[in-house]
Amino acid sequence: MLAPALLLWPLVRVFLFSLQEYGLRQIVSGESNYIGFDNYAEIFSEPMLWQIVLPNTIGFAIVAVGGTVVFGTLVALLLASLNRMWRAIVSSCIMVAWAMPAVTGTYVWIWLFDANTGLVNTLLLGAGILDEPHNWFTDRWSFYAIVVLNIIHHGFPFVAVTVLAGLLGVSKEMIEAATVDGAGAIRRFFQIIFPTLKPVFAVVVILSTIWDFKVFAQIYLMPGGSGSNRSVLNLGVWSYVESFAQNRYGFGSAIAVLLTVMLLVVSVVYVRTLFKEEK
């Protein structure tokens, strides 16, 4: 009884806040100030949401989840083919990428792409590809390309380790039998390994989707990412700038509720497709 209440009460509170015009004054006085669904109406009537924020959030999540899962799986396959010692060495190396705090990782990428002293610009200038230093952070596409690199780099170890655990459980006999029957590596992966590992992939994809939908620090900390470059706003940063930076907690809660609903829908769809096929 207690556990669901502890989990659900904050959610209920957030929902109740989202129906209010809730600012600093309400926090001080403790009064409620219900305005119905005005906050939601305001969110949906905001052109910024449709033109910038949603395309950025969803587009980024698709690319980042795809990239993380594919790269992570490739690394897992590599790990599975290594002997015990090398597997230990390589997996400890990739753990370092995972263990790096998001903030630190983000600053490394910012530093690499810095327009004055960054390695990338220095190399491109040296090779004659660029004539003058280029600021990679002002353009929407190059900005998100850097964020995708950052997220994949930070997220692939989790996928690799999880998928590796699954790979080690795939029965050796089946793979050997398939090899004898003349199936190549790609065919073996898609016909034997992937179907066996479907639950593992479902978990990995759902978790990555949730993480990548609500990515905040990796964008907020990038030059221009904290709200001054409007073309790179995603749902997380937009809600922060629109609500918390302006003490509009009701509005912020409404965005949080929307994000939760979106993620719930995504998760439910994943889980249902998974169980349907198992029947």
Added chain:
Amino acid sequence: MRKFRTSLAIAAVTALGLTACGSGGSGDDGGNGGSGGNGKSGEGETLSVWIMEGTNPNADAFFKKAGQKFKEKTGAKLDVQFVQWGEAHDRFVTSIAGGTTPDVAETGTTWTAEFAQAGALAPLDEQVKAAGIKEDLVDGLVEAGTVDGSLYGMPWYAGVRSVIYRTDVFKELNLDEPQSWDELLKTAQTIKQEKPDLIPWAVPGGSQYAAYPFIWGTGGKLATQQDGKWVSGLTSPEARQGIEFYTDLALEHGLSSAAATTWDATDVLDNFAKGKLPMAILGSWAAPTLIEKNPDLEGKLGAFPIPGPDGGYSPSFLGGSHLSVFNSADNPELAWEFVKMLTTTDLAAQWAEETNYFPGTESLLEKSINSDDPMVKPFATQMVEAGTTVPVTPKFGAVQGKKTIPAMLQSILAGDKTVKQATSDAAAEIEEILNSK
């Protein structure tokens, strides 16, 4: 704030010494404490105080001393907590929500009105009046701390940005401190020609305070109140002319760098410390940090007030901190006693000296004004002659939160919008926020 009222200042200081703290509670030494009898009202109590971290490198020693003095005077213990600027706003809000606010806190001048309007702060008018120091407080800080005619923030210290420059570069190239925008441009162009490794005048897209002088210099306004409604002046020809001049330093004259488009104030400081910038709009408090980051800069720093378009000065943002008493304070008299001690005694002068900021009272400020220190005088001139504040409304914090001005600058610098388009968009956003209920 233009004129210093020496006589009033003296009167105020005298009054301070004589006042017996009419609002009750304890008083100065020798005062006949209203309630305490022996003048020590805070025996056995503890006053909790939040102070921003990083303003004063000697903060620990300073507050140890302040704590001793406070104990001597009131018998109460002082409990000082240091809070990072970056997280302070959130901490204030959560502590207000959770009822865990300190008794006294340092509040940035742009926050005081916001917290006051929300009902979290206690008005200080009576205490200030009783102490007879009303006339001595620096006007710009009083204005920023006043909501609906009541003072909620006691001026503590103030700071203003001017131009810090490299005297060694100027000497080598035989350059003088520019007196007008035209001279500023020519100076930067000379540096570009002679010292191609330097970024002659960085135009940081993320720094609002570096841009304001160019909006205000031509007489442009961020927003003014007309018939109870806020109207942004960013679309005026004056403001557009100033913004155009400022952004053209980068776009037309190539005096900035591609990286600067996304720089904020910290990046400017870092790059100046690395020796890449010969000039930059920085606060007086930046000088010690620059030398700490790069000791080679010692003796190579100078400063001049930001020039006006045709001579004179361009106004610069007068910022700083208040000391505010929270409504939740158990013993408001004790809280005020601490505020008064920190803002009017020699502790105020010591704080200003250690931080390279200016004190919040005119009588103390006068000493800085008359200082011959080349790193103090230009800032003092800027503050007295051309220090101004952003629109005084609790809502302006929301404009800053939304980064309206940086967004405007970056879109111009990145070539996404023209000056006309960008200023129109920014003006619409400012008006929408300031006029929302």
